[in-house]
Amino acid sequence: MFEKRYLGSRFTASLMLVAAIAITAVSGLSYMKMREPGPDIDRVVPHAGFEHKRLSDWFEGLAGTPADTDIYVQEGAEPGGTVLILGGTHANEPAGVIAAVVMLEQADVKRGRLMIAPYANPMARTHTFPQDAHPQTFSFRTPNGVTRAFRYGARITNPVNEWPNPDIYIHPESGQTMAGIERSNLNRAHPGVADGGATERLAYGFMELIKQEKVDLAIDLHEASPEYPVVDALVAHERAMELAAMVTMELEFEGVPIRLEPSPKNLRGLNHREWGDNADVLAVLLETCNASAGRFRGRTDEALILTGEDKAYEKAAGLGRLYVPWESFDKRFEERVARHVTTVRLLADNLEFVREGKGVTVEGLPAYQELSDLGVGAFLSD
Amino acid sequence: MEWFWPEGFYTIVMVGVFAVASFAFKQPIAVALAIAAIIGALVSGNGVPIDHLIEGSFGYLDTILIIFCAMIFMKTVQHIGLMESVAAWMIRKFRVLPFRLTMGITVLLMIPGMITGSSSAAVLTAGAIVTPTLLKLGVPPVKAAAAIALAAIYGMIAPPINIPAMIIGGGIDMPYVGFGIPLLICTVPLAIFTGMLLIFPSLKQHAAEVGPGTDDSELEEELTRMSRVPLTVRLMLPFFVLVVLLGGERLFPQYAPSLGMPLAFLLAAASGLLVGRDWKPFEAATEAIQAALPVAGILVGVGMFIQIMTMTGVRGFFVVSALALPAWLLYVGIATSLPLFGAVSAYGSATVLGVPFLLALLGRDEIVVGAALSLIAGLGDLMPPTALAGLFAAQVVGVKNYFSVLKVCLLPAVVTAIWGIMIILGANWL
Amino acid sequence: MILTWIYWAICLFMVILVLRSLYREKSLREQWVAAMVLVPLLLRVLMIK
Numbered sequence: 001m002f003e004k005r006y007l008g009s010r011f012t013a014s015l016m017l018v019a020a021i022a023i024t025a026v027s028g029l030s031y032m033k034m035r036e037p038g039p040d041i042d043r044v045v046p047h048a049g050f051e052h053k054r055l056s057d058w059f060e061g062l063a064g065t066p067a068d069t070d071i072y073v074q075e076g077a078e079p080g081g082t083v084l085i086l087g088g089t090h091a092n093e094p095a096g097v098i099a100a101v102v103m104l105e106q107a108d109v110k111r112g113r114l115m116i117a118p119y120a121n122p123m124a125r126t127h128t129f130p131q132d133a134h135p136q137t138f139s140f141r142t143p144n145g146v147t148r149a150f151r152y153g154a155r156i157t158n159p160v161n162e163w164p165n166p167d168i169y170i171h172p173e174s175g176q177t178m179a180g181i182e183r184s185n186l187n188r189a190h191p192g193v194a195d196g197g198a199t200e201r202l203a204y205g206f207m208e209l210i211k212q213e214k215v216d217l218a219i220d221l222h223e224a225s226p227e228y229p230v231v232d233a234l235v236a237h238e239r240a241m242e243l244a245a246m247v248t249m250e251l252e253f254e255g256v257p258i259r260l261e262p263s264p265k266n267l268r269g270l271n272h273r274e275w276g277d278n279a280d281v282l283a284v285l286l287e288t289c290n291a292s293a294g295r296f297r298g299r300t301d302e303a304l305i306l307t308g309e310d311k312a313y314e315k316a317a318g319l320g321r322l323y324v325p326w327e328s329f330d331k332r333f334e335e336r337v338a339r340h341v342t343t344v345r346l347l348a349d350n351l352e353f354v355r356e357g358k359g360v361t362v363e364g365l366p367a368y369q370e371l372s373d374l375g376v377g378a379f380l381s382d
Numbered sequence: 383m384e385w386f387w388p389e390g391f392y393t394i395v396m397v398g399v400f401a402v403a404s405f406a407f408k409q410p411i412a413v414a415l416a417i418a419a420i421i422g423a424l425v426s427g428n429g430v431p432i433d434h435l436i437e438g439s440f441g442y443l444d445t446i447l448i449i450f451c452a453m454i455f456m457k458t459v460q461h462i463g464l465m466e467s468v469a470a471w472m473i474r475k476f477r478v479l480p481f482r483l484t485m486g487i488t489v490l491l492m493i494p495g496m497i498t499g500s501s502s503a504a505v506l507t508a509g510a511i512v513t514p515t516l517l518k519l520g521v522p523p524v525k526a527a528a529a530i531a532l533a534a535i536y537g538m539i540a541p542p543i544n545i546p547a548m549i550i551g552g553g554i555d556m557p558y559v560g561f562g563i564p565l566l567i568c569t570v571p572l573a574i575f576t577g578m579l580l581i582f583p584s585l586k587q588h589a590a591e592v593g594p595g596t597d598d599s600e601l602e603e604e605l606t607r608m609s610r611v612p613l614t615v616r617l618m619l620p621f622f623v624l625v626v627l628l629g630g631e632r633l634f635p636q637y638a639p640s641l642g643m644p645l646a647f648l649l650a651a652a653s654g655l656l657v658g659r660d661w662k663p664f665e666a667a668t669e670a671i672q673a674a675l676p677v678a679g680i681l682v683g684v685g686m687f688i689q690i691m692t693m694t695g696v697r698g699f700f701v702v703s704a705l706a707l708p709a710w711l712l713y714v715g716i717a718t719s720l721p722l723f724g725a726v727s728a729y730g731s732a733t734v735l736g737v738p739f740l741l742a743l744l745g746r747d748e749i750v751v752g753a754a755l756s757l758i759a760g761l762g763d764l765m766p767p768t769a770l771a772g773l774f775a776a777q778v779v780g781v782k783n784y785f786s787v788l789k790v791c792l793l794p795a796v797v798t799a800i801w802g803i804m805i806i807l808g809a810n811w812l
Numbered sequence: 813m814i815l816t817w818i819y820w821a822i823c824l825f826m827v828i829l830v831l832r833s834l835y836r837e838k839s840l841r842e843q844w845v846a847a848m849v850l851v852p853l854l855l856r857v858l859m860i861k
Contacts, residue, residue, distance in 0.1 A: 007839065007840040008837055008838050008839050008840040008841075008842070008843045010835060012840055012843055013834050013835045013837065013843055016834060016843045016844065016846065016847040017831070017834065017847065017850075019847055020847040020848075020850040020851050020854065021854070023432060023436065023851050024436075024850075024851050024854045024855055024858075026432050026433070027432050027433045027435075027436040027437070027851070027855065027861075028855055028858065028860045028861070030432070030433035031433065031437075031855070031860050031861045032860060127861065128437065130437050130438055130439075130440040130441035130685065130689070131437075131438050131441040131685060131688045131689050131692055132692060133434060133437075133438075133689050133690070133692035133693035159856075159861075160859050160860070160861065162813075162816075163816055163819060164444065164642050164644075164815065164816070164819045166631075166635075166640035166642065167558070167631060167640065167642060167643065168559065168631070168635045168640070170635055170636060175636065177559065177635060179556075179558070179559075197813070227741075295554075295701065295737075295741065296698055296701055296702050296705075297695075297697075297698050298389060298695035298697075298698035298699060299389075299426075299693070299694060299695030299698075300692055300693050300695070301693075310698070311384075311385070311695075312695065312698030312699060312701070312702045313698075315385060315702045315706065316702050316705060319702070319705055319706055321705060408841075409841060410841050410842060410844065410845050412844075412845045412848055412849075413841065413844050413845060413848070416848060436851055436852060436855070436861075437861070439848075439851070439852045440852055440855075440861060443852050443853075443856060446849065446852075446853075447819075447822065447823070447826065450826050450829070451822070641815075642815075642819070644819070644822055645815075645818060645819070645822065648822065667825075667829055668829050668832045668833060668836070670829075671826070671829040671830055671832070671833050672833040672836065672837070675830070675833055675842070675845055675846055675849060676842070676845060678849045679845035679846075679848050679849050682848045682849055682851075682852065683848065
């Protein structure tokens with residue numbers, strides 16, 4: 001600004017433009033890989049008996065849009081209730097996604113019906129969030145040595161699908177105001193709007209599915225940061241409290257301590273609130289502990305996602321800043337998945353006690369210790 | 383040592399490369415930040431991750447659009463003659479009322495910063511316009527530059543738009559809502575204090591010398607030139623449009639359409655086509671972008687820098703180190719490190735340090751603390767080498783040596799930092 | 813969504829203005845800055861990121 005060195009010319013400007021276009025192309029190709037990752041990434045091998053559907057089968061407004069997502073349905077021989085499982089409401093909470101995939105690949109339904117949406121918000125999977133520096137994928141190895149890779153996405157819908165966000169987002173159902181970015185957060189958009197934004201329409205699709213299929217129990221699988229008060233927790237709508245309390249006790253008995261939190265009445269747009277209020281469904285949300293999305297985390301890479309080990313968190317724990325006992329605490333990916341799978345299994349097992357005749361029996365799901373010991377890869381198909 | 387290695391080393395490398403690139407090689411801040419980010423990635427064994435670097439800059443894409451559109455609005459207001467008209471009107475009216483004139487000039491200096499959230503924008507627009515008046519009315523150049531720089535910074539921090547506060551709040555998922563009153567508490571007393579300290583004495587002396595009714599033909603000439611576009615309600619149209627669009631969205635979000643700030647600024651600028659003297663909109667817009675590019679570039683560079691900080695673990699190292707400070711040292715740390723880090727940029731300071739400090743202070747009213755932190759981070763715009771507000775102000779007034787300006791800024795800056803800390807300490811009573 | 817298209821147009825407008833600035837800029841260093849700012853704007857105009 002203050003020196004007079006006029007080295008620039010139209011020629012150098014053209015060189016700069018070429019450089020800018022080259023950088024745009026190189027980075028753009030990388031971002032496109034998240035949009036179209038190829039057949040090997042995010043591949044699932046559903047267990048025999050699952051029928052592949054799309055959310056647009058319940059809400060046509062999603063057909064042909066990026067918001068439409070896979071729903072897998074398996075019905076047991078014996079009649080019973082219906083359980084819906086969502087993974088990937090937030091695509092940067094990977095144990096929730098992988099727990100849904102493991103169940104999709106292992107579940108053998110004997111009674112009732114199991115519905116799984118492993119990638120609930122597909123628009124959150126197509127990008128990583130700025131300044132979070134997450135790797136695009138993380139992977140596991142099956143016993144036969146096949147690599148199963150999955151995308152690590154973002155908490156919110158890709159701006160390519162929904163932009164710009166308002167300065168202030170008004171939850172349509174309640175009028176509650178939130179930060180503008182929450183419009184793109186699936187778990188603030190429930191119960192959704194049929195002709196709303198992409199994320200609101202997606203939420204509407206899930207609400208329709210729950211209503212039309214008379215879902216008895218809906219479970220959303222999440223992860224939270226270690227510095228967040230609601231971690232390793234089960235959040236339940238008041239009508240689901242009885243079931244949740246039973247399961248909490250059983251988990252305690254199995255040596256898997258978990259917090260039980262009532263769904264706050266004044267926090268709107270979250271599925272455990274809106275599903276429970278808008279349909280005759282027992283709505284719960286599960287949280288495990290994910291350091292890779294936390295604010296205090298150190299080096300951000302695949303190892304952090306899979307091991308949960310982080311020296312910055314270790315130090316923060318020493319300063320009393322965390323809500324989990326860091327030292328004695330198992331934060332490995334398989335442990336987090338095992339928690340989710342076990343909690344889901346117990347919720348399904350106990351459904352019969354709170355809804356007579358609506359029990360759901362699922363066999364084949366890995367036991368807690370088994371999954372924790374053998375790792376996730378052991379329970380993924382080739 | 384175990385805590386320090388290797389993240390502390392990466393920190394030194396990144397900050398060091400930035401310093402060398404900007405001081406020794408005189409690179410623009412934006413480029414120096416990008417180079418530092420690239421070297422940081424290389425040293426930590428990540429190669430040159432172009433996709434990560436660019437992804438980091440996307441964190442500020444919306445902010446860049448806001449700055450660009452706000453700058454176009456400012457240029458419009460300048461080109462149609464509204465700014466000069468207002469200044470001339472004010473001097474005529476309040477020349478013999480030095481206190482009101484001081485306050486009026488201070489407000490005028492703050493307005494562009496309040497609207498655009500950028501102190502540079504304020505200095506380059508309102509600062510440029512009031513400079514001749516200040517000098518004519520007998521304010522020494524160094525003091526005029528200091529007053530412009532400081533008022534611009536208070537304007538940047540004052541509501542409705544305060545980008546450092548948005549950045550700090552965004553770091554803990556806190557919406558930018560309810561900041562209005564705390565930010566006024568943060569800025570108004572300081573703006574009055576600074577105006578009284580730097581401008582008022584000279585204006586008072588001038589008023590005493592000229593007295594009412596005295597002829598001052600040179601000044602009168604300047605005023606006539608400035609007010610050649612008469613100050614009419616129609617001339618004020620762009621401001622009214624902006625106030626209605628931005629105010630409506632904020633105050634009545636249920637009813638007003640949510641256009642977003644960039645569109646609101648552009649529509650207000652477009653309304654300038656209907657008023658005032660002839661001007662070339664496309665030229666004005668290009669001029670605006672040229673003026674805003676350094677700031678936009680810094681945001682792109684800061685985004686890259688932060689992405690690599692996150693990737694290499696430097697961010698976590700920084701954040702948890704800040705959390706580890708004992709309580710009393712925490713306040714000293716806030717008062718010194720936030721402005722010092724502003725040597726990179728006030729926005730960068732808000733992101734890298736503002737967020738962890740806010741986390742360390744959880745339990746106090748978060749909005750008030752966030753507002754106060756943004757105030758202290760704003761001081762970074764006085765800190766060389768970037769010193770956006772300070773350097774531009776010195777340039778506008780025509781002072782060659784910025785350090786003479788910085789010396790005058792010192793007392794108000796210290797008072798600002800202390801005021802910020804007091805607000806944090808009293809956050810829960812406010 | 814109409815607003816998305818309006819913002820897309822705003823982004824495109826900014827790309828044009830940044831390009832004009834780039835070609836007017838006499839300092840090589842400031843040309844670098846313009847090129848840096850251009851990249852994210854281009855990626856958004858192309859709806860890639």
